[in-house]
Amino acid sequence: MSFYNCYEKFKNFDYDSFFEKVTESDILRILNKNKIDQYEFLALLSPVAENFLEEMAQRANILSLQHFGKAILLFTPMYLANHCINQCAYCGYNINNNIKRKKLTLEEIEKEAIAIASTGLRHILILTGESPKDTPLSYIIEAVKILKKYFDSIGIELYPMTEDEYKKIIEAGVDSLTIYQEVYDEEIYDRVHISGPKKDYHFRLDTPERGCMAKMRNVNIGALLGLNEWRREAFLTGLHADYLQNKYPDVAISISPPRIRPHAGCFEDVYPVTDKNLVQYMLALRIFLPYLGITISTRESAGLRDNLIPLGVTKMSAGVSTEVGGHSTDDKGEGQFEISDIRSVEEVKEAILSKGYQPIFKDWMHI
Amino acid sequence: MDKLVIGGVELKSRLLIGTGKFSSKKIIPDVIKSCETQVVTMALRRVDLKAKEENLLEYIPKDIILLPNTSGARNAEEAVRIARLARAMGCGNWIKIEVISDNKYLLPDNQETIKATEILAKEGFVVLPYMSPDLMAAKRLVEAGAAAVMPLGAPIGTNRGIKTKELVQILIDEIDLPIIVDAGIGRPSEAAEAMEMGAEAVLVNTAIATANDPVNMAKAFSFAVKAGRIAYLSKLGPTKQYAQASSPLTGFLNEGEL
Ligand code: SF4
Numbered sequence: 001m002s003f004y005n006c007y008e009k010f011k012n013f014d015y016d017s018f019f020e021k022v023t024e025s026d027i028l029r030i031l032n033k034n035k036i037d038q039y040e041f042l043a044l045l046s047p048v049a050e051n052f053l054e055e056m057a058q059r060a061n062i063l064s065l066q067h068f069g070k071a072i073l074l075f076t077p078m079y080l081a082n083h084c085i086n087q088c089a090y091c092g093y094n095i096n097n098n099i100k101r102k103k104l105t106l107e108e109i110e111k112e113a114i115a116i117a118s119t120g121l122r123h124i125l126i127l128t129g130e131s132p133k134d135t136p137l138s139y140i141i142e143a144v145k146i147l148k149k150y151f152d153s154i155g156i157e158l159y160p161m162t163e164d165e166y167k168k169i170i171e172a173g174v175d176s177l178t179i180y181q182e183v184y185d186e187e188i189y190d191r192v193h194i195s196g197p198k199k200d201y202h203f204r205l206d207t208p209e210r211g212c213m214a215k216m217r218n219v220n221i222g223a224l225l226g227l228n229e230w231r232r233e234a235f236l237t238g239l240h241a242d243y244l245q246n247k248y249p250d251v252a253i254s255i256s257p258p259r260i261r262p263h264a265g266c267f268e269d270v271y272p273v274t275d276k277n278l279v280q281y282m283l284a285l286r287i288f289l290p291y292l293g294i295t296i297s298t299r300e301s302a303g304l305r306d307n308l309i310p311l312g313v314t315k316m317s318a319g320v321s322t323e324v325g326g327h328s329t330d331d332k333g334e335g336q337f338e339i340s341d342i343r344s345v346e347e348v349k350e351a352i353l354s355k356g357y358q359p360i361f362k363d364w365m366h367i
Numbered sequence: 368m369d370k371l372v373i374g375g376v377e378l379k380s381r382l383l384i385g386t387g388k389f390s391s392k393k394i395i396p397d398v399i400k401s402c403e404t405q406v407v408t409m410a411l412r413r414v415d416l417k418a419k420e421e422n423l424l425e426y427i428p429k430d431i432i433l434l435p436n437t438s439g440a441r442n443a444e445e446a447v448r449i450a451r452l453a454r455a456m457g458c459g460n461w462i463k464i465e466v467i468s469d470n471k472y473l474l475p476d477n478q479e480t481i482k483a484t485e486i487l488a489k490e491g492f493v494v495l496p497y498m499s500p501d502l503m504a505a506k507r508l509v510e511a512g513a514a515a516v517m518p519l520g521a522p523i524g525t526n527r528g529i530k531t532k533e534l535v536q537i538l539i540d541e542i543d544l545p546i547i548v549d550a551g552i553g554r555p556s557e558a559a560e561a562m563e564m565g566a567e568a569v570l571v572n573t574a575i576a577t578a579n580d581p582v583n584m585a586k587a588f589s590f591a592v593k594a595g596r597i598a599y600l601s602k603l604g605p606t607k608q609y610a611q612a613s614s615p616l617t618g619f620l621n622e623g624e625l
Contacts, residue, residue, distance in 0.1 A: 066524040069388020250468040362415040
């Protein structure tokens with residue numbers, strides 16, 4: 001059994017006629033339920049539910065306070081390299097984009113780590129493109145060993161690996177895996193992943209599960225919003241999270257709802273996802289899966305991020321550079337996308353406090 | 368009021384508080400002061416000795432007993448490792464065992480909790496295990512060397528009150544260690560209820576931390592815990608199981624032979 005079996009059930013689902021049938025009283029009834037099912041989750045993602053965002057927000061706020069309290073965990077990504085053999089239509093690191101490529105040496109990683117750690121951050125997420133030649137597992141493991149000296153939690157957002165490779169990486173000190181499906185719709189997936197190993201839909205879809213089997217502590221999934229009609233992708237992301245949580249109760253599952261940002265060699269064919277849509281997605285998700293972590297990146301603007309805090313965010317990036325070596329070198333590699341919230345860690349921390357929430361810098365340790 | 372003894376230490380306050388969900392660490396000293404708690408729990412995973420301003424321990428007065436918890440542990444082995452780290456980091460030798468391998472409801476794994484308790488008690492820790500109220504598991508915790516038993520009133524963070532009342536009552540009646548009701552208590556009246564039942568203490572986190580005014584809410588809990596204890600000590604009058612019916616069905620028996 002793979003999540004693909006769940007996906008298949010909804011492959012030919014008529015979303016439009018489902019949404020047409022949802023009524024306002026359905027939404028009110030769902031909002032009064034203790035636990036909601038898949039179809040009720042989908043109803044909360046419907047256009048009709050847009051009329052109940054405030055009610056949904058009140059409910060989501062209470063659930064979030066109960067499960068996570070007034071606390072927001074901070075982390076930052078660290079780009080190790082931007083070499084990539086894939087051709088993803090929506091990404092600046094795409095093999096066909098003529099950008100400055102760079103891979104940090106181990107010394108540079110240490111310098112970058114020192115610079116980031118000096119801001120007080122203790123949780124780090126390392127990223128690369130997909131290039132087994134430039135950034136093989138052995139390189140990642142060496143990097144992790146260095147980062148362990150400076151950080152209490154290390155996450156990875158790399159290319160999909162096998163269960164065994166994940167076990168090795170966990171052994172080295174990694175505790176969290178982020179892997180986005182990008183788009184759950186199989187046809188669109190095939191279209192936007194033009195060439196490279198990433199074309200393998202199934203291998204990618206099962207990657208979070210391999211991470212769970214390898215015993216990652218945290219597994220973070222998501223769809224890149226804008227590649228398909230957002231309500232469908234939001235729905236499938238929720239189902240995927242639910243599937244993983246039920247099958248692997250010892251893993252903390254979280255999701256990110258990234259929206260496509262401008263980048264080098266821009267991709268035009270984007271489905272709109274408004275702020276209101278993003279909010280509806282987060283609220284529906286919180287009500288469907290009250291225990292789920294929700295991560296908001298600096299792709300979103302400072303103002304929006306601050307307003308999202310009470311709606312169920314559990315984790316935020318801060319002080320971000322998407323450039324390789326962006327924190328410590330002048331000779332940077334080009335960024336993956338443009339960030340929107342450019343505030344420093346200190347500024348983000350103050351903003352969280354002024355919202356009545358506690359910024360958390362450390363929520364794990366190597367044990 | 369009578370004193371509570373845990374791990375050989377006499378405690379005046381029967382309210383233990385958690386630190387995880389406050390809007391700011393700066394409020395913690397005022398909360399502690401207003402409810403006069405003597406034992407404060409914190410997730411060791413959150414303790415950051417490197418950063419003074421962010422270090423939770425800086426906000427807890429020195430005369431308070433630290434009760435680090437093993438939150439994040441998925442099995443006994445990880446709980447043991449976290450407990451040892453806690454001691455090495457200078458958090459004393461009290462430890463609250465929290466072994467949770469269910470991220471959905473955050474329900475404790477009693478079996479792994481018993482294993483961890485046994486190992487840590489032998490190493491000289493004062494072990495307070497968080498558990499699902501189950502009599503046999505509680506008995507095994509006693510044998511394993513626990514210093515108190517902490518059954519949940521309802522799943523963590525739900526603020527639903529003591530939903531496990533019947534089972535907790537059995538533990539109170541049958542187990543010779545202090546029973547501390549942990550998790551689920553959402554209002555002072557529910558804390559009082561636990562104390563009236565005969566619990567030796569309660570641990571409250573979410574209900575205080577997420578109140579609009581945590582300092583006053585902490586005070587309200589402190590009064591409720593005291594009130595509940597006094598009520599328990601003054602032996603509550605027996606409650607009638609069934610209300611007296613206004614037209615009794617057996618009244619004729621008193622009326623003599625017809
Ligand atoms: S999304 Fe990832 S795999 Fe695709 S081009 Fe960008 S870096 Fe490479």
